[in-house]
Amino acid sequence: MNRKQIAEFSLEDGTKFLAEVDEPENSNALTRVARSDTGQMVVEAKKKFDEVLDQIQPVASAIITKLSQMNTPADEVEVKFGIKLNAAAGAIFTSVSGEANYEITLKWKQDKA
Structure with missing residues (x-):
């Protein structure tokens, strides 16, 4: 079973937030810091x-591009995929349910003519 740890992520504007992530196998490559407000090591x-x-955007774009090229494009497209944050690697796509990595729902509306 993977051990959990707290990772501190930063946004481009400098905002920081904490996320629970699986501890990587090579945790020596990570920098440990203490949060001043809690004293907890992260x-x-x-x-x-x-x-x-940025790792996710090309995947989502590729799915949307391919689906929009269908002979009869759907009126609505819903794509679900799981993302697991990792302090060393960034984002890792994970299964949403069962063995599927992506769940895609396409909807067409009947013409009301």
Whole structure:
């Protein structure tokens, strides 16, 4: 079972927030810092959170691009995928339910003519 730890992520504007993450196998590569408000030891994430989101954007764009190229494009598209934060690697896609990494729902509305 993976051990959990608290990682501190930063936004581009300098805002910091904490997230519970799985402890990586090589935790020696991470910088441990103490939070002044709690004194709790946390690890400093290697990437800014905005950079983590940059890993997700191309995947979402590729899905939307392919689905919009259908012969009869859907009126609504919903894509669900799980993201696991990792202090060293950033974002890792995880399963939403069962073995599927992506759950895609397409909806077409009937013509009301």
